[in-house]
Amino acid sequence: MDKKKYEKELERLQVELVALQEWIKQEGLKVVVIFEGRDAAGKGGAIKRITEKLNPRVCRVSALPAPSDREKTQWYFQRYVSHLPAAGEMVLFDRSWYNRAGVEHVMGFCTEAEYNDFLRSCPEFERMLIRSGIILIKYWFSVSDEVQEKRFLERINDPLKRWKFSPMDLESRSRWQLYSQAKDRMFNHTDTRHSPWFVVDGDDKRKARLNCIGHLLKQIPYQRIDYPEITLPPLDTRGYVRPPMEEQTQVEDAYKDD
DSSP: OOHHHHHHHHHHHHHHHHHHHHHHHHHTOEEEEEEEESTTSSHHHHHHHHHTTSOTTTEEEEOOOSOOHHHHTSOTTHHHHTTSOOTTEEEEEESOGGGGGTHHHHTTOSOHHHHHHHHHHHHHHHHHHHHTTEEEEEEEEEOOHHHHHHHHHHHHHOTTTGGGOOHHHHHHHHTHHHHHHHHHHHHHHHOOSSSOEEEEEOSSHHHHHHHHHHHHHHHSOOOOOOOOOOOOOOOOOTTOOOOOGGGSOOOOOTTTTO
């Protein structure tokens, strides 16, 4: 997609996201957006563009690490529950409880009994969230194996992206078919009428971001909030004398000759 066209449309959508944010805050809505999908499918890029212009006190990202030994003994959904939104908040889950249906199952990090229990209990858990007043939206980012390979190579060779590549990414490549089968079974159990999956084609990153944001905006009816007019008062500097700059430790201007 043409970069200028993409940036112009992204700016327009981000203005709408700000309006949505203010509506969520005013109306006390509780919103959960789940981002799942293949490695390098573009989830992180979409999340970054959504949150870029928003207030982190209203819209925050939950990206949990691997569970601790203590968390492994908890009810599976327990550590995710603590990250759910209060009124006036939106939480974006960069990976979520669906780890159990994907990487944990494929890599053998959970037992078959735990996996099957998740598939049975997840739809009911999400019904509970929705009944409690949470707006739950789920996105699955899809990417072709050719594009994924290209992005993996970019990560390996780009020092700014190298941190994104992990040994688990290698495993995901070598177990492509198993991940595909796990995803299909997950959809069979959790792509429900009350909580459907929305699939985003991630081969074109720019289009994927715009399509995801545009779709998200349509899932929550909102209205623009009129801000009151603000007149800045005159600056009150009476009696204040600024200390000499020489008495403070300054950060060196590394670009003073530019």
